[in-house]
């Protein structure tokens with residue numbers, strides 16, 4: 647079903663939109679933002695998906711990162727979804743800030759209580775990318791990249807590496823790199839997927855990276871040295887392979903906030919532009 651316009655604002659040489667739509671994947675209404683640079687009527691544009699972190703909606707990135715100036719400069723469409731279903735209430739979905747609402751972890755839940763709605767992996771990879779976003783933005787399906795922050799960095803790394811034909815460039819700000827070994831990941835993966843830890847590895851960036859044998863990728867990661875969540879993130883577990891070059895830049899004194907993200911946004915757009923423009 648078509649998306650409904652929520653808001654439209656002029657920003658640099660383009661427009662920032664917010665849409666909502668009924669989702670057949672999460673079985674509830676979903677909201678997403680999309681920035682669309684000015685373009686010719688038949689023109690298709692390269693596109694980035696940005697996945698946000700714990701507690702975020704579609705709006706944090708749109709309001710705090712300052713990304714629009716770079717999307718405008720490089721002429722990228724940028725699609726930025728919510729971080730979980732919100733159009734449905736499930737007992738326990740608001741008890742903590744790192745599980746349930748605002749914390750979908752970009753997985754397809756298999757535990758029955760969550761499995762009807764908490765399907766953020768398929769929502770991004772299939773419904774939003776292939777069906778919903780192309781109806782509102784002139785996406786060039788052959789030139790799509792993905793990036794994200796923290797939980798969204800984990801989403802970007804796992805979704806990007808597991809779907810190399812759909813996502814041709816990848817980067818992340820302070821991603822959760824090895825969720826199977828840290829409290830955030832253990833809580834989310836255990837809650838959504840159950841106790842069989844073999845299935846957790848499909849959603850673990852450092853594990854997926856080890857096994858990746860697709861087209862060569864160069865991944866850019868920025869990480870603040872003063873990030874109070876560093877113990878949950880484990881950037882040292884992202885090891886370079888023959889198929890994936892990983893550049894992890896430790897940025898002195900930066901924390902986990904959008905002040906950090908905004909400081910390196912230009913570099914991430916340049917990284918994606920090298921692969922997609």
Ligand SMILES: N[C@@H](CCC(=O)N[C@@H](CSC=O)C(=O)NCC(=O)O)C(=O)O
Pocket residue numbers: 698699700701702706710743795796797798902903904
């Ligand atoms: N509980 C705190 C901290 C939440 C927080 O820092 N969330 C980060 C992502 S953490 C990993 O995924 C974030 O992006 N917050 C949004 C923001 O606009 O800064 C809290 O609720 O504040």
